[in-house]
Amino acid sequence: MTIIGDVFKELFKMFVADLRLTLAILGGVILVAILLQKAWVSPLVAGLLLTLFCLVVLAEAILREVRNRNHK
């Protein structure tokens, strides 16, 4: 049972190394999907927005970790 538990823990860790980063990525994908669905942006702009959004949330996750380590 420990091995099965460890497998599930490992699977969870694979996609949720940083919960806020995971939620931000999922939120970004949903946002871009809505923008495309409502035709508020062109498919090309949607792709650029998705890329930019991912880079911004990655920067935020890194800087947040730096701040957290500084306070420890």
Add this chain to the structure above:
Amino acid sequence: MPPDFWTVMFPAITATFLASIVEVVEAFTIVLAVGTTRGWRPAIVGTIAALGILALVVIILGPALQFIPIHVLQLFVGVLLLLFGMGWLRKAVLRSAGVLPLHDEIEAFAEETAELQSQTGAPQTLQWIAGIAAFKAVLLEGLEVVFIVIAVGAGKGLLWEASLGALAACALVLVVGAAVHKPLALVPENTLKFGVGVMLSAFGVFWTGEGLGVEWPGADLMLIALAAAFLLAGIGFARMARTKFERSIA
């Protein structure tokens, strides 16, 4: 040579090969600790049992994904790759900036060896525990390899090519490991992790976009531009993080 060899097939095989090296090196350290402490029989049996389960997952899950409509599959796999790839990239950037410590194979080997030596019981029980340790290490490290093989392979029907990349990495680590007979501490684990994080993030954005209906300029060529963007951003973020971290501890 297929028309998308350099834009899709080569990056996909390279990503699975490099990611597998990272994971197989970590698993090899534990298997080596088991082998040198409790003998090679439990180490080999545990490893083969775990490899069998992992192969079964690829053989069952890989072809099953072909029945899912391509746009749904690309969106699903793309989002998972984004989560996984950006997680790796974040960790690699933080390690490269000195914010997080680097993974140390020598230390991992020493810890595992000490733990195995601290166990007491009948010789058969100890062999059994050692076999389970090897099994668990290969299974857990291999899970990430299996995910990458399936995810990267499924998006463009490259399951066998991606598997080949992973198998080549396993063979390389085994041959080198058997030759040196000690933890492969000289493998630049974080650089590999950085590179794989960049590639998987690029694949993730590309396939998530395709799944959502994004029309990428240049089609598959956009993968290279996305990888370049993540690479440059990752290097920039690492410099920024290092500066901020060093300034705060000065």
